[in-house]
Amino acid sequence: MAESSKNKNISTDNKDWYRLDNxxxxxxxxxxxxxxxxxxxxxxxxxxxxxxxxxxxLEEVIKWFPxxxxxxxxxxxxxxxxxxxxxxxxxxxxxxxxxxLHPNLGTRFLFRVRYWQSRIAVEFCHVLxxxxxxxxxxxxxxxxxxxxxxxxxxxxxxxxVGELPEEAAEDAYNRFYKNPLPLPDKGNKAFHIKGxxxxxxxxxxxxxxxxxxxxxxxxxxRNVSLTAFxxxxxxDALQEIQDSLVSQNPKKRPIALQVPxxxxxxxxxxxxxxxxxxxxxxIDPRLGKYSFEEILQIxxxxxxxxxxxxxxxxSLARNVGGQRNWIVRAIPLVFKKLLMPFLYTRMGENLCxxxxxxxxxxxxxxxxxxxxxxxxxxLGTNPINKTGCGVCGYRDKLVINFAGNTRDKSVERLFxxxxxxxxxxxxxxxxxxxxxxxxxxxxxxxx
Amino acid sequence: MAYCVRCGVELQKGxxxxxxxxxEVILSDEECIDEGMRPFSDRIPRNVRPxxxxxxxxxxxxLATFIILVPLLVTLIIDFTANRxxxxxxxxxxxxxxxxxxxxxxxxxxxxxxxxVITMDILSIAVFxxxxxxxxxxxxxxxxxxxxxxxxxxVYIAAPFLFTWKRIYLVVIVWFSGTAAFLYALDxxxxxxxxxxxLGLPVLLLTGFAVMIIxxxxxxxxxxxxxxTGTAAFAISVLIIGIDIVCNLYVKGSFTVTWSPIxxxxxxxxxxxxxxxxxxxxxxxxxxxxFHL
Numbered sequence: 008m009a010e011s012s013k014n015k016n017i018s019t020d021n022k023d024w025y026r027l028d029n030x031x032x033x034x035x036x037x038x039x040x041x042x043x044x045x046x047x048x049x050x051x052x053x054x055x056x057x058x059x060x061x062x063x064x065l066e067e068v069i070k071w072f073p074x075x076x077x078x079x080x081x082x083x084x085x086x087x088x089x090x091x092x093x094x095x096x097x098x099x100x101x102x103x104x105x106x107x108l109h110p111n112l113g114t115r116f117l118f119r120v121r122y123w124q125s126r127i128a129v130e131f132c133h134v135l136x137x138x139x140x141x142x143x144x145x146x147x148x149x150x151x152x153x154x155x156x157x158x159x160x161x162x163x164x165x166x167x168v169g170e171l172p173e174e175a176a177e178d179a180y181n182r183f184y185k186n187p188l189p190l191p192d193k194g195n196k197a198f199h200i201k202g203x204x205x206x207x208x209x210x211x212x213x214x215x216x217x218x219x220x221x222x223x224x225x226x227x228x229r230n231v232s233l234t235a236f237x238x239x240x241x242x243d244a245l246q247e248i249q250d251s252l253v254s255q256n257p258k259k260r261p262i263a264l265q266v267p268x269x270x271x272x273x274x275x276x277x278x279x280x281x282x283x284x285x286x287x288x289x290i291d292p293r294l295g296k297y298s299f300e301e302i303l304q305i306x307x308x309x310x311x312x313x314x315x316x317x318x319x320x321x322s323l324a325r326n327v328g329g330q331r332n333w334i335v336r337a338i339p340l341v342f343k344k345l346l347m348p349f350l351y352t353r354m355g356e357n358l359c360x361x362x363x364x365x366x367x368x369x370x371x372x373x374x375x376x377x378x379x380x381x382x383x384x385x386l387g388t389n390p391i392n393k394t395g396c397g398v399c400g401y402r403d404k405l406v407i408n409f410a411g412n413t414r415d416k417s418v419e420r421l422f423x424x425x426x427x428x429x430x431x432x433x434x435x436x437x438x439x440x441x442x443x444x445x446x447x448x449x450x451x452x453x454x
Numbered sequence: 455m456a457y458c459v460r461c462g463v464e465l466q467k468g469x470x471x472x473x474x475x476x477x478e479v480i481l482s483d484e485e486c487i488d489e490g491m492r493p494f495s496d497r498i499p500r501n502v503r504p505x506x507x508x509x510x511x512x513x514x515x516x517l518a519t520f521i522i523l524v525p526l527l528v529t530l531i532i533d534f535t536a537n538r539x540x541x542x543x544x545x546x547x548x549x550x551x552x553x554x555x556x557x558x559x560x561x562x563x564x565x566x567x568x569x570x571v572i573t574m575d576i577l578s579i580a581v582f583x584x585x586x587x588x589x590x591x592x593x594x595x596x597x598x599x600x601x602x603x604x605x606x607x608x609v610y611i612a613a614p615f616l617f618t619w620k621r622i623y624l625v626v627i628v629w630f631s632g633t634a635a636f637l638y639a640l641d642x643x644x645x646x647x648x649x650x651x652x653l654g655l656p657v658l659l660l661t662g663f664a665v666m667i668i669x670x671x672x673x674x675x676x677x678x679x680x681x682x683t684g685t686a687a688f689a690i691s692v693l694i695i696g697i698d699i700v701c702n703l704y705v706k707g708s709f710t711v712t713w714s715p716i717x718x719x720x721x722x723x724x725x726x727x728x729x730x731x732x733x734x735x736x737x738x739x740x741x742x743x744x745f746h747l
Contacts, residue, residue, distance in 0.1 A: 100495040123495045208499060213473055215463070420461060420474035427462040434464040437473040438494035 025074055025088040029180035029327050030281035031134040035079055035086045036347035038107060038132075040207030041412070042389045045105040046138065046397070048145045049128035051381040056122040057156065062097050064152040065120050069095055071167050072144055074176040074280060075118060075135055084340055088117075088134075097122055102438055103210045105387045105410070108132050120148065125380075127152065133281065138366050138384065138397075139269055140279040143167065146371065153378050161374030171279065179276035180327050188324035194287070194358040198249050198260035200393050202413035210388060213419040214436040215407040219368075221431045222405055229300075231307045234365045237398060237407070238264050238288055238310075239303040244421035245360050246292060246302070256293050263289035265362040268314050270323075284322050286313035287359055356391040361418070368400040381406065388412040394419075414441055466493060515561045519554065526550045544589050552582045569615040573608065580604045598643060606636045622669060630662040653704040657697055664693040680738075684728030691721035 027035075034044045069076050076095075077088035095116045100123030108117055117132040118141075127149055131141045146166045153160040205211070226236035245262045253259050265285045276282055288309040290297050297305075312318060329335055338346075366384050370376075379401070385408040386395035394411040409419045423433045456465045456479050458472035471478055526547055533543035540547075555578045560571045580601045587597030609632035613625040634655060641650035671685035698714035731738050 099497060101497045101499040102494050103499055104494075106499045124492075212494070214493065416474050423463055423474060424461050432464065433462075434466070435458075435473055436466040436493040437469070440469055440471060440473060441476065 023090050024080075025077060025176065026178065027086055027088065027134060028178040028281045029330050030137070030283070032085070032330060033347050033351055034132065034134045036344045037351045040107050041204065043105055043107040043208075043387045044133045045108070045130050045387040046133065046141065047105050047128055047130045047383070047385040047387075048138070048141050048399075049126050049383045049385075050145060050149050050379050051383070052125045052127065052149070052153075052378055053380055054156075054378075055125050056127055056152075058097060058122055060155045061120070061122055061127060061148075061152055064148055064155055065097055066094050068144070068148045068151050071147065071170050072175075072279070073170075075116075075144060077117065077135070078115060079117060079134060081340060084336060084338070084343075086134075086340065091116060095120065099123065100126065100128060103208055104128065104212075104438075105130050105210060105385065106208045118144075128383075133387075135281075136279060137267070137269075137281045137283045138364060139271060139283070140281070142366060142369065142384075143279055146375075149379065150372075150375060153375060158378055159374045160378065161372035164372050166372070172277075174277050175279045177276065177278045178280065179270065179274065179278040179282040180323060182276065183270075183274045183320075184323060184327040184331075185320055186324075187328065188321050190325050191321045193354075194263070195261050196357050197263045197289075197360045198245065198292075199360060199391055200245075200248060200413075200415075200418065201252075202393060202415045204390055204393075205412050205414065209412070210438070211411045211414065211416070211441075212385060212438040213409045213411070213416060214383065215409075215419075215423050215426075216434040216436070217405045217407065217426065217431055219400055219403045219405050222426070225429055225431055229303060231303055232310065233400075233405075234266065234363075234398075235288075235303065235307045235310050237365065237396075238266055238363050239299065239306045240422055240425050241361060241363050241396060241418075242288065242290055242302050242306065243297075243299050244418055244425060246290065246297060247421055248417055249292060250296065256295060259292040261289050261291045261293075263287045263359045265359040266310070267362070267364045268319065270319065273314070273316050273319060284319055284326075285359075286310060286319075352391065356389055359392065361392050361394055361396065362386060363396045363398065365398040366400075371401075376402065383408055385410050396422075416441075468492075512561060515558045518557050522550050522554050545586065548582055548585055552578055567615075569612065572611055576604050576608045576611075599640075602636055602639055602643075606632055623666070626662070626665055626669065630658060630665075634658050649704070653700060656700045660693050660696040660700070664689040678732055680728045680732040684725040684732065687721045687725035687728070691718040691725070694718055694721075 038044050073090070074088070076091055078091040080087055080089045093116075095118070097120045100121040104121070108115060108119070117135045119130045121128045121130065127145070129141060129145045129148065131144075136144075143166070147168070150160050150163060150166050150168065222236070223233060226233045229236065231239070241264055242262050245264075249259055249262065265287055267283045267285055270276070270282045270284060271278070274282075286309060288306040290302055290305055335343075364384070364386055369382050371379055381404065382399050382401040383406050384397035384399035386397040388395055388410050390412065393413050394409055397408045397410070399406055399408075407422075409416075409422070411418070423435065426433050456467075456469065457463065458465060458475065458477055458479065460475045460477040461472055463472070463474065465472060465479060469479055529543040529546045530540070533541055556575055559574050559578075583597045583600050583604075584594075587593055587595055610629060613628040613632075617624045617628070619625070637654040637658065638650050641647065641654065667689045668682070668686045672682045675681045694717050695711060695714040698711050699709060702708060702710050702712060731741060
């Protein structure tokens, strides 16, 4: 009982302002033009988008999501989200999406809605929500848009069509936090790709469109899930890059991938704010070269053993425990801000070589799915890992989006050519064509 | 449908090189790229702009700080022990401080835009000159002139950064307003001989008018360079004649032209020739054929 009253204290107090949830705490302090902490979800419709109708839809839908209609403010000890009386405006899309939102200005929303021809995209700052929350918002927006366009999107199902219950705004991390548990391993510094970074804000997106049945068939033939299969391909590609750079095994670094886990499938929460944690399948090339089958086995086992309530509660305990610590709470924000980038690098990005986030198969109501052709999910980049991979399935297509902040596309090339070699056809799209700088696998040494 | 011969992936319509391995696409789609087929907009977000990357490293700044600090302290100590106060050492000290700001600022504040760095540098130089003047006796003696010139330089640099080249008209207006203000200030500072209103302002307005005409012509007839060049030549000849008249009015007090017909006689026929060529395709084709480079 004492625990539940504590949780209530931490959760939203009223609709005028919200505490940041546990995952969001770190993001405002580490945000920069290079670490934008943004992700993007988009739906490509069959018809060209009408901006006026989209604006009207956005103005309506944002009322149902009061916890997204906020701006970031500085408190003395923590950042917080304050109700933003203004209404968000839609924007035209750009070549380099997911640019920084400058939330420090304290007047802007922490998300954008963009349109381009037949595409509606939402770009969320991770301070607000994770992929599941973002996708719910996008579904609601497109559903309302289609209705206003005079289409019949069908029965909404789980898509919000009115004001959401208060539980959608809960900080689920705190609700399911258990008193001190053993801490997870600290982890080792992982291998990172090297390369000259592009201008801040510039981003190279490489999209691979794959027939769903072909890739599912391949994953099934190897007796693994689709996520495990893709993670293994990604790790294998990174292994090849490291092998080309570092010849001696003892000098190699572990290769680990951050794979976000949707905690709503483990804990009974309906929150639309952040509620995900990572598992990290890892290989240690110091022990020798791993065959693809060995990597697949490791990934499969890690995903099974780490994505259960008991294993994940260790990470939850570490993260939320830190936030609840009285000493941490009493440190003024000015000092916390200095510490956060260090924690982010040391405990997050340094430990992994990349991120692969799979939103899974997106299902839409029948009427709506007739109007939506494609769904994309793109992760933001950061200067340490340089490349992030967002995966999302819709109808008969799997769309894999790599977003990178260097011109080098070796990871993308090795990833997709592996699929090609397995007989899985891949179609490539890019946001910008590179005409100079021939491909080179000659990296600088990573040590 | 185009495929990369090296990677084996199918490629987006219109690509000339494989985005993964940079291999040239031999069977690229001939047809134009349909707007609807491009996966992303071409619009570049405003926040993507070059940052200062020529900034020296921090190690260099520390070294430079040390190197600058040594002569600074030495001059200070010598001056202080000899005179018991700061006299001549003020000049080397402020110069060294300025040098330090120019070197260290871009490095210590990496991530600042070139505009911010330039602003800081210009401001530092202006403050340095003003402080020298202030220290050497009756103020202001001479420093207001270079300080104003630096301010004007800043306006020239700042306008394109603030309004971007897309709003070139606004940039030009700011430039001319800045120049007018500078000339007015010079007129007042040099004893108020009242040359600004009868001479400076009309010449400036004429120049501004000519520049606006050229810009407008360049914008409206982008694919007709001869038309733009002809208009520019015509505008320049009008400007030259105008300047001649204004100068004569100021100096002699008479509404006459003296030297301007000579350059105008070169520019105006040139402009007429370009207009004719632009509107006579066969003549244009002939000239291209004869004079192609």
